[in-house]
Amino acid sequence: MDSIKNEKLAARDFITIGIFAAINLVIFFVVGGIAGMTLIGTVANIPITVFFTAIAYMLLVAKVRKRGTFLIMGIVGVLPGFMAANVIGVAASIAGWVIAEIVASVNHYKSKKIFVLTYVIGCTLQSAGYTLPMYVSNAQYLIDRQEILHLTDEALAVYIKMFTWPMYFGMVALTVVTSLLGALVSIKLVKKHFEKAGVV
Amino acid sequence: MNKKSILDPRIAAYIVILFGAGAMFMNKAITAHIFCAVAAFYLITVKSFKTSFISLGIYGIIALLMANVSKIHNTSAMLLLVSLSYFVQKLIVLFMMGSFFTHVTSIPYVVSAMQKIKAPDALAVPLMVALRFFPTIHEDFKSLKDSLKLRHISIRPLSFIIHPVRMMEYLFVPILMKSLRTSDELSASAMLRGFEHIKEQTLMYPLKMKLKDYFVGIVSTLIVAALFYLQFKK
Numbered sequence: 458m459d460s461i462k463n464e465k466l467a468a469r470d471f472i473t474i475g476i477f478a479a480i481n482l483v484i485f486f487v488v489g490g491i492a493g494m495t496l497i498g499t500v501a502n503i504p505i506t507v508f509f510t511a512i513a514y515m516l517l518v519a520k521v522r523k524r525g526t527f528l529i530m531g532i533v534g535v536l537p538g539f540m541a542a543n544v545i546g547v548a549a550s551i552a553g554w555v556i557a558e559i560v561a562s563v564n565h566y567k568s569k570k571i572f573v574l575t576y577v578i579g580c581t582l583q584s585a586g587y588t589l590p591m592y593v594s595n596a597q598y599l600i601d602r603q604e605i606l607h608l609t610d611e612a613l614a615v616y617i618k619m620f621t622w623p624m625y626f627g628m629v630a631l632t633v634v635t636s637l638l639g640a641l642v643s644i645k646l647v648k649k650h651f652e653k654a655g656v657v
Numbered sequence: 658m659n660k661k662s663i664l665d666p667r668i669a670a671y672i673v674i675l676f677g678a679g680a681m682f683m684n685k686a687i688t689a690h691i692f693c694a695v696a697a698f699y700l701i702t703v704k705s706f707k708t709s710f711i712s713l714g715i716y717g718i719i720a721l722l723m724a725n726v727s728k729i730h731n732t733s734a735m736l737l738l739v740s741l742s743y744f745v746q747k748l749i750v751l752f753m754m755g756s757f758f759t760h761v762t763s764i765p766y767v768v769s770a771m772q773k774i775k776a777p778d779a780l781a782v783p784l785m786v787a788l789r790f791f792p793t794i795h796e797d798f799k800s801l802k803d804s805l806k807l808r809h810i811s812i813r814p815l816s817f818i819i820h821p822v823r824m825m826e827y828l829f830v831p832i833l834m835k836s837l838r839t840s841d842e843l844s845a846s847a848m849l850r851g852f853e854h855i856k857e858q859t860l861m862y863p864l865k866m867k868l869k870d871y872f873v874g875i876v877s878t879l880i881v882a883a884l885f886y887l888q889f890k891k
Contacts, residue, residue: 468853469844471778475786476840480832482787483794491814499744508821512829520837525779533783544678594681595743612732621740642822650830656837 464565470521471529478533481513485534500624503587504631507580510534511639514576515647519657522566528558531579538587546587553582573640580636585629592625662766662862663703665870667774669761672699672877673754679881680750688888689746690720695880696753703760712753719745764788769862786843793839797832 492498531554538547557579564571700709
């Protein structure tokens with residue numbers, strides 16, 4: 458009975474999540490901003506940032522092993538998307554974090570392997586959902602400007618086929634790799650710097 | 658002293674979402690240009706001249722590039738350029754609206770708005786803490802930068818690519834370590850103040866919609882509606 462009661466998030470946990478969410482957002486914006494200065498970094502912005510944000514997630518779940526931690530952290534992390542008015546992207550990302558949260562909750566936040574899996578699922582679905590509206594609209598953008606750009610039908614077809622969906626799925630696949638690497642490295646760093654120091 | 662809110666944060670958020678969502682659909686050159694001009698005008702009204710002109714400048718360069726893109730004979734290169742220009746053009750409007758939001762309102766008013774709309778604690782508390790924690794992280798980062806400089810460790814953007822794990826250890830671990838302590842102290846302080854047991858909290862920054870808020874909200878809606886008509890008319 459006690460273990461079920463302890464799994465519920467209390468006010469102090471919300472404060473801890475808030476602090477880690479702030480760090481997560483800072484890492485996201487700083488790394489995302491630096492990556493955005495380059496050509497590849499603009500397109501692969503989310504896959505790059507999730508590698509670095511992993512440490513905030515892994516340390517948080519090492520400290521607050523309760524249901525809802527991943528979900529709240531994920532939601533706060535994608536909320537700035539509203540500033541960019543990416544409503545569909547934010548909703549899809551939240552749905553992704555709900556699925557990830559279910560995975561962690563089923564395991565009762567016990568296993569580190571599940572933390573890694575949850576993070577990978579959350580980040581991958583976030584990457585897929587968040588960038589989807591941009592890619593969908595991208596093709597329409599070119600169709601609307603076909604005349605101005607003097608594009609032939611063949612060139613347009615090549616573009617839609619080659620540069621939109623393959624790039625989208627490529628970025629989602631890259632997110633799986635970077636989030637997995639980020640989570641694994643972070644688990645090691647948490648063990649090296651925090652667990653051995655006895656702070657989590 | 659916190660700055661005053663020029664617009665009600667609810668209206669400011671509505672405008673930002675409206676414009677940001679609208680920007681995604683404005684694919685015709687003329688509607689996209691007007692949209693960017695309107696966003697720049699909104700920034701000028703809040704005296705954010707620098708951001709407004711820089712954004713307009715970048716947008717102008719990209720528009721010019723797009724107008725001459727047909728001169729590039731390599732189809733793949735041209736399409737890649739168009740694709741990147743597309744992302745940048747959309748992101749500039751979003752960036753301008755984000756900047757507009759930070760100029761017309763401030764964090765205490767956003768927090769008040771969240772309390773007023775009765776956002777659930779699970780979301781409101783972490784968000785409130787996160788918003789107020791940014792200046793602390795900034796201060797911590799400044800101290801960290803000084804200590805790294807003393808140890809002759811440079812933090813350049815390139816280091817994130819060359820030594821990503823080392824950068825995590827140098828930059829994020831110390832900040833996270835300090836944040837762990839801060840979170841414990843903040844939680845203890847909040848518990849002592851009876852944070853968990855207050856049902857109805859007092860709003861330090863009371864919100865009331867004024868005529869100006871309604872006016873700006875309606876005008877923005879009409880502008881976006883007109884641009885949608887221009888975009889989708891046959």
